[in-house]
Amino acid sequence: xxxxxxxxxxxxxxxxxxxxxxxxxxxxxxxxxxxxxxxxxxxxxxxxxxxxxxxxxxxxxxxxxxxxxxxxxxxxxxxxxxxxxxxxxxxxxxxxxxxxxxxxxxxxxxxxxxxxxxxxxxxxxxxxxxxxxxxxxxxxxxxxxxxxxxxxxxxxxxxxxxxxxxxxxxxxxxxxxxxxxxxxxxxxxxxxxxxxxxxxxxxxxxxxxxxxxxxxxxxxxxxxxxxxxxxxxxxxxxxxxxxxxxxxxx
Numbered sequence: 556x557x558x559x560x561x562x563x564x565x566x567x568x569x570x571x572x573x574x575x576x577x578x579x580x581x582x583x584x585x586x587x588x589x590x591x592x593x594x595x596x597x598x599x600x601x602x603x604x605x606x607x608x609x610x611x612x613x614x615x616x617x618x619x620x621x622x623x624x625x626x627x628x629x630x631x632x633x634x635x636x637x638x639x640x641x642x643x644x645x646x647x648x649x650x651x652x653x654x655x656x657x658x659x660x661x662x663x664x665x666x667x668x669x670x671x672x673x674x675x676x677x678x679x680x681x682x683x684x685x686x687x688x689x690x691x692x693x694x695x696x697x698x699x700x701x702x703x704x705x706x707x708x709x710x711x712x713x714x715x716x717x718x719x720x721x722x723x724x725x726x727x728x729x730x731x732x733x734x735x736x737x738x739x740x741x742x743x744x745x746x747x748x749x750x751x752x753x754x755x756x757x758x759x760x761x762x763x764x765x766x767x768x769x770x771x772x773x774x775x776x777x778x779x780x781x782x783x784x785x786x787x788x789x790x791x792x793x794x795x796x797x798x799x800x801x802x803x804x805x
Contacts, residue, residue: 561588561596561615566608569593573603579653591646598649602662637675648673663690664698668707668723677723678711684721706730725792729785736777743770 561569565586572582579597583590597603600611648669655665670687671679679687684695699721702708707727711720724730746767753760 561592563608563612566596566611569596569611570606570608573597573606591650594649594653595646598653644673661698661701663694664701666690667695667698667721668702671708671721671723678720680718680720682718706734725788726785729781732777732781736774736781739770739774739777743767743774746770 565588568586569582572585579593580590583593586593596611597606600606600614648666651672652662652665652669655668656662660668666688667684670684671677681692681695681699685692688695699708702721703710708721708723711722712718713720744767746763750760750764750767753763755761755764
């Protein structure tokens, strides 16, 4: 029933939904459960590629047996300095990471990025990430390398403690967008060279020429849009005024 523990049959339905390739939200709708429940169940039991209903059910029963000796009749809700429910924050991080996986990031890289986004300072050390995500230092190092390569985070050295902090800037998506625009420019140039090699009068050459022009114009529009919205949000930060899409629609 909604709000209760997942049953063996519920887990079989989850496994079937994953096999069908339906979304987490659709699986949750079929079960009459919150999406966060389904996301947490899949994440802690092998992820979408390794989830098995019988193993998930056995693992849950083992965890329940370990908890029985010290039950807490009125377990308090853990909150942070702002009074936020730590469990709700964790659930958000997992949902956000799952969405970013669909954009092409690896699962661990998405988890690191979501963790940094949900941190008020926007800055964590590798050791802090290992502790928060309960993974190996090697996993964090690999994820950090991927995020730095895409310019989604930057490294800041703490000279007093001789350790690096990994930081999300306010302009992180501006820089990432520009990196994407630069890649479009590289692809446009390569397509243009290919068109010249094959001949623009040939079907293959014409196709590459169209690709080159499309990516060139798209890259130009991306840069203009990035500059515009960077200016808009810089003004918002300077004045403390919220910006709404309706107020700034072109």
